[in-house]
Amino acid sequence: MEYFLHLITLFAIYAILGLSLNLVVGYTGLLSATHAAFYGIGAYATALLLTVSGLNFFFAVFLGIILTSLIALSIGSVLSKFRDDYYALGSIGFCIITFSIFLNWQDLTRGPLGISGIPRPDIFGLSFSSSILFALLALIALGVTFLACRGIVRSSFGRVLKAIREDEGAIQVFGYRTHTYKLLVFVISAAMASVAGSLFATYVTYIDPSTFTILESVFILAIIILGGLANLRGSLIGALILILIPELLRFAGFPAEIAGQTRELVYGLMLLVLMLRRPQGLLGEYKL
Amino acid sequence: MEKKDQKKPALAVQNLTKHFSGVLAIDNLSLSITQGAITSIVGPNGSGKTTLINTLSGIFKPEQGTITVQGRTVPPLHPHDVWHHGITRTFQNTRLFEQMTVLDNVLVVLTKRSVIPSLLETKDDTHYDQAKQVLAATNLWEKRDQLAANLSYGQRKLLEIARSLATDADIYLFDEPFAGLFPKMVTVVFTILRSLKQEGKTVVLVEHDMDLIRKISDHVIVLDSGTLLAQGSPEQVLSEKSVVEAYLGQ
Ligand SMILES: Nc1ncnc2c1ncn2[C@@H]1O[C@H](COP(=O)(O)OP(=O)(O)O)[C@@H](O)[C@H]1O
Ligand SMILES: [Mg+2]
Numbered sequence: 001m002e003y004f005l006h007l008i009t010l011f012a013i014y015a016i017l018g019l020s021l022n023l024v025v026g027y028t029g030l031l032s033a034t035h036a037a038f039y040g041i042g043a044y045a046t047a048l049l050l051t052v053s054g055l056n057f058f059f060a061v062f063l064g065i066i067l068t069s070l071i072a073l074s075i076g077s078v079l080s081k082f083r084d085d086y087y088a089l090g091s092i093g094f095c096i097i098t099f100s101i102f103l104n105w106q107d108l109t110r111g112p113l114g115i116s117g118i119p120r121p122d123i124f125g126l127s128f129s130s131s132i133l134f135a136l137l138a139l140i141a142l143g144v145t146f147l148a149c150r151g152i153v154r155s156s157f158g159r160v161l162k163a164i165r166e167d168e169g170a171i172q173v174f175g176y177r178t179h180t181y182k183l184l185v186f187v188i189s190a191a192m193a194s195v196a197g198s199l200f201a202t203y204v205t206y207i208d209p210s211t212f213t214i215l216e217s218v219f220i221l222a223i224i225i226l227g228g229l230a231n232l233r234g235s236l237i238g239a240l241i242l243i244l245i246p247e248l249l250r251f252a253g254f255p256a257e258i259a260g261q262t263r264e265l266v267y268g269l270m271l272l273v274l275m276l277r278r279p280q281g282l283l284g285e286y287k288l
Numbered sequence: 289m290e291k292k293d294q295k296k297p298a299l300a301v302q303n304l305t306k307h308f309s310g311v312l313a314i315d316n317l318s319l320s321i322t323q324g325a326i327t328s329i330v331g332p333n334g335s336g337k338t339t340l341i342n343t344l345s346g347i348f349k350p351e352q353g354t355i356t357v358q359g360r361t362v363p364p365l366h367p368h369d370v371w372h373h374g375i376t377r378t379f380q381n382t383r384l385f386e387q388m389t390v391l392d393n394v395l396v397v398l399t400k401r402s403v404i405p406s407l408l409e410t411k412d413d414t415h416y417d418q419a420k421q422v423l424a425a426t427n428l429w430e431k432r433d434q435l436a437a438n439l440s441y442g443q444r445k446l447l448e449i450a451r452s453l454a455t456d457a458d459i460y461l462f463d464e465p466f467a468g469l470f471p472k473m474v475t476v477v478f479t480i481l482r483s484l485k486q487e488g489k490t491v492v493l494v495e496h497d498m499d500l501i502r503k504i505s506d507h508v509i510v511l512d513s514g515t516l517l518a519q520g521s522p523e524q525v526l527s528e529k530s531v532v533e534a535y536l537g538q
Contacts, residue, residue, distance in 0.1 A: 155406065155407050155408065155409060155410055156395075156396075156399035156400060156406040156410070156412075157399070157403060157406040157407040157409070159388075159392055159395060159396045159399060160399055160406065162385065162387070162388055162392070163388065163396045166384075166385035166386055166387055166388060167384075167385060167386075169347070169367065169383070170379070170383040170384075171385070172366075172367035173345055173346070173347070173367045173368075173370055173371070173377060174371050174396075174397040174451075175368055175369075175370070175371025175372055175397075175401050175455075176368060176399075176401065177368045178368070180403050184403050
């Protein structure tokens with residue numbers, strides 16, 4: 001049961017990351033590798049606020065969102081000037097820089113030692129220290145994220161995002177300042193990743209920089225590519241499958257050491273088959 | 289008062305120059321487009337017709353020269369300013385939103401232009417009706433749920449026109465809207481241009497077919513190597529010796 005709840009919690013966190021990244025990559029067509037950075041900024045902000053100042057959980061999450069949004073706003077206003085390969089390269093650069101700040105700003109982040117003893121959320125005297133309550137909290141956050149994303153992609157704003165993906169120059173001629181659209185969706189997406197970070201930090205109660213590398217961005221990208229770009233339910237399915245694979249391998253009797261490597265192999269094979277057989281992903285409507 | 293406004297050109301360029309690494313595409317060009325009329329721009333391939341439209345719609349910055357819209361000189365245009373000046377256009381090589389439905393290709397240009405209101409805006413009935421109207425006019429309403437990518441060549445051209453009609457602009461720049469169309473579709477586009485004129489809109493048309501030009505244009509402007517070769521009424525211009533030579537010389 002504990003184990004099942006653990007998987008649910010992990011699924012919810014990665015589904016939030018997938019959904020929010022899909023707004024930028026799937027709907028707007030911007031290949032961004034920044035997500036692990038915003039996930040990490042949210043996690044560190046919450047961890048520090050909770051351990052150092054003993055703030056209320058919600059307030060810490062909220063401040064994490066504000067901080068992440070401000071950083072996303074400044075990074076995004078640079079990135080929004082680019083498209084295609086340059087956008088992707090810029091986003092990789094940002095992710096690497098953020099990682100090295102987590103690693104090297106030791107006074108703040110304690111570097112490779114990480115931050116431990118992060119308290120579980122405590123909301124109005126209700127402690128989320130039990131697995132079931134935390135899983136519930138994570139699922140509620142996922143539900144809210146899903147509804148928010150659905151609202152965005154069904155709005156007129158979402159339609160303009162898709163048009164930017166299809167032909168940015170053409171939609172500009174109809175009076176849309178695409179730069180603003182790209183920037184806003186980027187900030188919204190980062191804010192959602194920050195919430196996932198807050199959940200992760202308070203769930204595992206210990207974070208260090210190694211979680212927030214460029215590989216984590218690639219993993220989140222794999223979730224949405226597998227599930228399907230520009231499809232929200234696809235991101236849920238992608239997260240579910242990629243969370244379950246290592247567990248299935250373990251059930252299949254692979255020893256832990258081999259399971260780790262087998263997992264990479266399976267991910268690789270899966271993406272390869274996908275690219276060849278179904279480039280739009282399982283439920284996707286759009287090919288990168 | 290009304291009359292005076294009518295006399296102002298809808299669009300004008302003065303001493304416009306634009307070149308691409310050595311190629312002088314627009315060469316110190318000055319011309320004006322009459323309000324509420326259909327003006328055809330003709331000229332051999334590479335004479336700068338598309339470049340002129342791209343410059344008027346902010347896609348290219350002119351190196352030199354000014355652009356005047358409804359009698360007012362405008363600062364260098366960005367593509368996203370053009371709509372605010374009441375100008376819309378189609379592209380010679382269609383630029384549709386391929387992985388979006390035909391209906392969405394039109395709905396998207398009806399969206400509110402500021403971001404926050406557009407986030408709160410969902411299925412708006414008036415937009416839907418407007419989209420229906422322009423898609424019906426272009427015989428595309430039945431195709432509304434198909435992806436633009438799945439349309440035939442002619443339907444793509446029509447969707448470009450539908451999309452520009454939806455903006456309800458004052459000035460329409462159509463870059464070879466008839467090229468490659470079946471006769472039936474030609475009639476559809478013809479009717480659309482006529483009714484735009486009836487509504488008092490200004491139409492700029494790039495076209496090669498002399499019969500069409502004769503039938504539909506109030507004015508003809510001939511470009512050659514980025515310069516103005518001739519202009520005037522269709523009968524007058526199309527019989528001019530230099531114009532015939534420019535075409536036959538091709
Ligand atoms: N984007 C561009 N880059 C380089 N050269 C261009 C570009 N657009 C047009 N040209 C050149 O400018 C000249 C005019 O082209 P264009 O305006 O497309 O002619 P038309 O539409 O009259 O056929 C041609 O010599 C063409 O090769
Ligand atoms: Mg042309």
